[in-house]
Amino acid sequence: MNRGLYVAASGMLAMQARQDQLSNDLANAATPGYKQDRTAQKAFGELLVRNVAGDQQVGTMAAGVRLEEQTTDLRAAPLRSTDEPLDLGVDGEGYFGVQTGQGVRYTRNGRFASAADGTLVDQMGNKVLGKDGKPVKLKTDGTVDPATVGVFALTNVVKAGDGNFTGRSTAQAAGKVRTGELEGSGVDAARTMVEMMASLRAYEAGQKALTTIDDTLGKAAGLGSIR
Amino acid sequence: MLEGMYSAAAGMAAQQQRLDAVSNDIANANTTGYKRVRVAFRDLLYTPEWVAAQKGVTEGAGAKATTVGRGYAQGAFQRTDEPLDVALQGQGFIKMKREGKDVLTRDGDFRFDDKGRLGNARGDLVEPPISLPAGGDERNVKIAPDGSVTLDGKALGKLSIVTVPSQDGLQPLGDNAFAATAESGAVRAADPSTKLEQGVLEMSNVDMGDAMSTMLESQRAYEMASKAIQAQDRAAEIANGIKR
Numbered sequence: 001m002n003r004g005l006y007v008a009a010s011g012m013l014a015m016q017a018r019q020d021q022l023s024n025d026l027a028n029a030a031t032p033g034y035k036q037d038r039t040a041q042k043a044f045g046e047l048l049v050r051n052v053a054g055d056q057q058v059g060t061m062a063a064g065v066r067l068e069e070q071t072t073d074l075r076a077a078p079l080r081s082t083d084e085p086l087d088l089g090v091d092g093e094g095y096f097g098v099q100t101g102q103g104v105r106y107t108r109n110g111r112f113a114s115a116a117d118g119t120l121v122d123q124m125g126n127k128v129l130g131k132d133g134k135p136v137k138l139k140t141d142g143t144v145d146p147a148t149v150g151v152f153a154l155t156n157v158v159k160a161g162d163g164n165f166t167g168r169s170t171a172q173a174a175g176k177v178r179t180g181e182l183e184g185s186g187v188d189a190a191r192t193m194v195e196m197m198a199s200l201r202a203y204e205a206g207q208k209a210l211t212t213i214d215d216t217l218g219k220a221a222g223l224g225s226i227r
Numbered sequence: 228m229l230e231g232m233y234s235a236a237a238g239m240a241a242q243q244q245r246l247d248a249v250s251n252d253i254a255n256a257n258t259t260g261y262k263r264v265r266v267a268f269r270d271l272l273y274t275p276e277w278v279a280a281q282k283g284v285t286e287g288a289g290a291k292a293t294t295v296g297r298g299y300a301q302g303a304f305q306r307t308d309e310p311l312d313v314a315l316q317g318q319g320f321i322k323m324k325r326e327g328k329d330v331l332t333r334d335g336d337f338r339f340d341d342k343g344r345l346g347n348a349r350g351d352l353v354e355p356p357i358s359l360p361a362g363g364d365e366r367n368v369k370i371a372p373d374g375s376v377t378l379d380g381k382a383l384g385k386l387s388i389v390t391v392p393s394q395d396g397l398q399p400l401g402d403n404a405f406a407a408t409a410e411s412g413a414v415r416a417a418d419p420s421t422k423l424e425q426g427v428l429e430m431s432n433v434d435m436g437d438a439m440s441t442m443l444e445s446q447r448a449y450e451m452a453s454k455a456i457q458a459q460d461r462a463a464e465i466a467n468g469i470k471r
Contacts, residue, residue: 012466016231017276017286019462023231023455024270024287027238029448030245031268031290039284067276070284083300083434084265086395111267113295113395116412123267123293141418142299142318142394159285163269189451196458200465207465 004213010064012206014041015199017067022196025187033108033163034185035072036192042068072159076108077184085143086112086120089181094151094173095165097129098122104129105164106154108183112144120144124162131172146177229463230286234271235455237289241268242449244292249442252433260334260403261431262297263438265395269293296395302432304424310368311337311345314429315388319417321374322387323351325404329414331389334403336428339365345376345384349402357384372422390417 021037028034042065051058079089088110090096095106105126112128115121120128120136127135131150138144153173160166248264255261271288304314313335315321320331323346330351337345343359346352357376359365360383369377374386391397396410407414 016462017284019455019459020231020234020276020286023235023238023452023459024289026448026451026455027234027241027289028268028270028287029238029451030242030444031270034268034270034290037285037287067284082298082437084298085300109267109269111265111295113265114393116391116393116396116410118392118412123269123295138392139418141420142390159270159273159287161270161272161287189447193451193454196455200458200461203462204465207469210469211471 002217005210007064008206008209008213010066012203014065014067015203015206018199019196022192022199025192029185029187029189031185032111033183034187035074036186036188038071038073039067040069041065072157073186074157075186077186079178079181079183081180082182083180085179086114087180087182088112088149089178089183090151090175091178092175093153094175095154097150097152098126098164099129100126105160106152106167107164109163110182114138114142144179146179149177151175151177229459232456232459234287234289235452235459237271237291238452239449241290241292242445242452246442246445248294249438249445253438256431256433256435258403258431259336259428260332261433262299263433265295265298267293267295298432299394300432302429304427305430306427308426310366310425312428313337313370313423313425314427315421316424317418317421319388319390319421322354322389323404324354325351328406329354330400330404330406331397332404333429351404353386355384355387370423370425372424374423386423388417388421388423389414
């Protein structure tokens with residue numbers, strides 16, 4: 001019977017982890033090109049419960065939950081106009097490529113700047129890659145020709161932090177680069193808040209289940225006492 | 228278990244930084260030649276969630292703001308019809324001397340000082356220097372699109388229109404002036420497409436509507452992150468209630 005304690009506790013732990021992810025989503029509610037995480041919960045597996053005396057099946061019991069199958073919602077957020085010549089947005093499918101110390105990374109966050117050698121860089125100072133895979137050069141008037149900026153099609157996309165993604169790029173994507181526009185954050189604020197409330201309540205329910213089982217166990221422990 | 232609290236706090240700090248930048252922009256909405264600050268956001272490190280989760284489930288550490296330089300979008304022109312007001316059309320700066328050092332500005336609100344030298348209200352002088360000959364009338368000064376300054380057809384000098392490879396690497400000095408640094412690269416002549424216009428001033432490129440909506444967006448994002456902290460706090464309280 002005290003298995004129930006662990007089932008309730010595993011539910012609470014999964015909810016806590018979900019809360020941490022939701023906090024991160026809310027912290028990035030205004031981060032351009034940010035993509036929201038979603039997770040599914042799954043049961044650990046089910047146990048077959050048998051009647052000890054008659055060896056009869058009484059049914060199955062779940063042994064707790066855990067978070068599984070994290071997916072990043074990679075749908076494009078709307079572009080908004082900023083009128084800044086070095087703000088770039090991808091209209092449609094595809095990612096910008098940046099050369100980082102750890103290799104090529106991909107991003108949808110097009111808030112770029114200029115470097116002293118006249119190339120286009122991201123906010124971390126990484127060089128933005130062109131269609132030919134070489135760093136993008138700025139024009140002499142300080143603007144960038146959108147046709148030279150590479151837009152890469154990506155498979156196996158995984159978040160790598162710093163606004164970047166890793167993945168395998170096979171070809172140029174169909175998306176068009178627009179200057180003076182920036183992609184918004186993919187965080188759906190209302191939905192995230194609702195999920196946060198729901199997850200908090202589920203956490204609370206887990207705690208209630210825990211304390212109830214504890215009460216029952218306390219009663220059982222008190223049975224043998226003679227008054 | 229408090230990771231989420233810290234990632235939400237990081238998000239609040241990032242929004243605070245943008246609010247500071249926007250406040251500064253709004254305060255300078257009427258400053259001639261002012262360029263708005265560009266703040267960039269990014270998400271941070273992702274670490275694997277190790278309890279109650281399968282491999283591949285990660286938690287992010289929040290958001291961070293970085294200033295990536297100034298927005299060099301053209302400001303609106305205001306016609307003043309003052310002969311010594313000039314505005315730059317296109318990317319670039321006018322080179323000036325401030326306390327012996329070269330500085331760059333887009334603020335073309337010029338005047339002749341008591342010694343007849345062309346400069347601005349702060350006392351910065353144009354570089355190379357241009358002086359008004361004794362008895363000359365400043366109302367007859369003509370400034371050509373390429374920066375040549377003439378008085379009644381006689382050449383007085385030429386304003387130097389320059390730029391740097393990376394405007395984002397310039398160091399702001401205050402009073403609308405910038406200095407070249409190693410990050411900006413060396414000062415060179417501006418693209419020939421950059422022209423001077425006489426009798427107008429370039430206004431600040433801060434768009435009030437835009438600044439206001441950015442401010443509201445930041446404020447809401449700040450609020451939401453603070454709600455996340457409250458939820459985490461509530462979760463900690465619930466956890467605390469397990470043992471009575």
